[in-house]
Amino acid sequence: MLTPRQGTIALQIHRLLREQIVRGGLKPGQMLSEKDLAQAYGVSRTPVREAFGKLEEEGLISILPQRGSIVAPISPRAVAGSEFVREALECAAAAEAARRCTPAHAARLSDMIAAQHACRSEAAFFEADDAMHRELMVVAGQDAAWRIVDAAKAAIDRVRYVMMRHALKRKSVLAEHTRIIECVSAGDAAGAVEAMRRHLRGVFASTARAMEMHPDLFSGEADPSPTGRRRRPPRTVR
Missing domain, CATH: 1.20.120.530 (GntR ligand-binding domain-like)
Known part of the structure; x- marks a missing residue:
């Protein structure tokens, strides 16, 4: 339930979607529709769009031009x-x-x-x-x-x-x-x-x-840990 007392509508939608992504309720590759979410939450598309922008900043979704938004893999x-x-x-x-x-x-x-x-x-x-x-x-x-x-x-x-x-x-x-x-x-x-x-x-x-x-x-990146990082090739001395 969305309520003004819990912060702006956009922030509430962001928190709800962030929690679902973090906890695996929304999985990598799953499409997210501004229109469908706006209808589900009973709001206009504007706060949903704002929430999407913050989720993209956090690396949790990717916004694809002309295609929509998709849950990002874990990087x-x-x-x-x-x-x-x-x-x-x-x-x-x-x-x-x-x-x-x-x-x-x-x-x-x-x-x-x-x-x-x-x-x-x-x-x-x-x-x-x-x-x-x-x-x-x-x-x-x-x-x-x-x-x-x-x-x-x-x-x-x-x-x-x-x-x-x-x-x-x-x-x-x-x-x-x-x-x-x-x-x-x-x-x-x-x-x-x-x-x-x-x-x-x-x-x-x-x-x-x-x-x-x-x-x-997960995305296809290499393991970033100290033991898993890809080493740079040695420089060639000429």
């Missing part, structure tokens, strides 16, 4: 770009959170880990995961930075959702989250940074694994 290159932004901001936030963490903060973060263990669905775990990362920004006094991270992480979110279906991946993520929170709560800034970096860089292995399991979801 490994975009995953690498998203990880770069997250690592820069969230490692800095982890260090600052460790320096600022109070007993009350530590208790709150511990409760969030417990909440993740209690999740019974992929969607619930996904939201609890984001909530913990956002809370670390709050503890660091940089909660506004989460908006930058949230806007930049669409490609990573698509990989996360594919892999979160697998119990072993969720177990490893929980262990990584626990280590981050232990370091932050202990005031160990260096340990928090290292734990956060290791956690975030795990998306490269997840992407490679997801590409093997679900090649139809």
